[in-house]
Amino acid sequence: MKRVLIYLSLLLSFNFTLANSAIKGESNLAVSGTIKGKIESKADKKPIEYASIMVYSLPDSLLITGTLTLPDGSFRIEKLSKGNYYLVAYYMGFQKKMISTLNIDSKTQVVDCGTIILEGINITLEDVDIIEQKNFVEYKLDKKVISASQKMDAKGGSVVNLLENTPSIQIDIEGNVLLRGSANFTVLVDGKPTSLSGNDILKQIPVNMVENVEIITNPSAKYDPAGTSGIINIIMKKNFQKSTSALINGSIGTFHNYSGDFNLNHRTSKINLFLNGNGAYNGSYPYNTMESTFILGDSSRHTSQTESRSQKVTPYAFKAGLDWYINPNSTLFLE
Structure with missing residues (x-):
């Protein structure tokens, strides 16, 4: 009997505790x-x-x-x-x-x-500098104009470096410029032709002497673009001082193939002197082996022939000249 009373007492106490917790929970939720x-x-x-x-x-x-x-x-x-x-x-x-x-x-x-x-945030500025910068490539109706001053990675290089990553221009592994995939283009300096070939003049002129480069793929009637893929017109800085530049290239290939070229240039406001040359040693060593077997009835014959020889070609060329800028409209070329 006592054990039953203890169980009832514990059960009532537990039910009271649950009821009290439920009331508190309802109170919190309320x-x-x-x-x-x-x-x-x-x-x-x-x-x-x-x-x-x-x-x-x-x-x-x-x-x-x-x-x-x-x-x-x-x-x-x-x-x-x-x-x-x-x-x-x-x-x-x-x-x-x-x-x-x-x-x-x-x-x-x-x-x-x-x-x-x-409360607003107040920021006091001592000085404000507004700097206007030209775009690296400016698109006009009949040409693209590349600003030499806006391409910092070309500083110290030649016009070839300036033309890298320019629309319509590709540079091959030897540093030669292609305009729309062709090396047959005309190069002008301040709108006038030069005695050098297109790639030679692009490699010789330093970027720090250049103001702009104009790429004209559809020349107007004032140019003579016959047989070319376009015109590259180099606009020189008008206040440049006299300068001397040198460019030397060399390459080594397999089978004793060597090549090299150099360009020397000295320019003043009136005269441009240049000297360039190139040479190469191209070696080749062909090797041929021929095996033949003839079978006639029960007999056969086998022949073996080996041929080897060496070839070498050594082309070279030199060119020197002078450009005399008589006035803004007249230039004398000697080569």
Whole structure:
């Protein structure tokens, strides 16, 4: 009998504890808090629309929810559980504002933050420099214009370096320029022809002497583009000083193949002197083996023939000349 009474007593105590917990849980769930307020600018006292309002829980600082302010600057965040919170208000160009220790419980279900004033961020600039830069490639109606001053990686090189990665231009592994896939193009200097070949003059002229390079793929009637894929017109700087340049190239291949060339150039405001040359040693060693077997009835005959020989070709050429700029419209070429 005593054991039955003890069991009944424990059961009643357990049921009471569950009932008490359920009542407390229902009491917590019943709390649905609200945080409201309004955001204004400190400078003009006007409401700030679309300001960000974020609510964090305490003490773990977890983001619970957030909203944006209405056109009148007001905000209202509802359905918050019982607990402690803090609020952060923010808008671009303004300093963040934090409202701490917002408590929601059964007694305080609506927390009014009132008017929250945001102060603008002031940045003082001492000096402002506005620098205008030209595009590397300027597209005009009848030509493309490459600005030498805008391509920094070509400084110290030749016009060939300036033309790299330019539309309509390709550079082969030997540094020769192709215009629309062809080496048959005309090179002009300040609109006038030169005595050098196209690639020679492009390799000789340093970039620091060049103002612009014009690429004309559809020349007008004032040019004579017959039989060419276009025109490359080099516009020189008008205030350049006298200069001397040298360009030396060399290559080594298999089977004793060697080649090299050089370009020397000295230019003043009136005279341009140049000397260039090229040479090569091309060796080849053909080797042939021929095996033959003849079968006639019960007999057969086998022959073997081996042939080897060596060949070499040594082409070379030199060229020197002078350009005399008599006036802006007249130039004398000697070569």
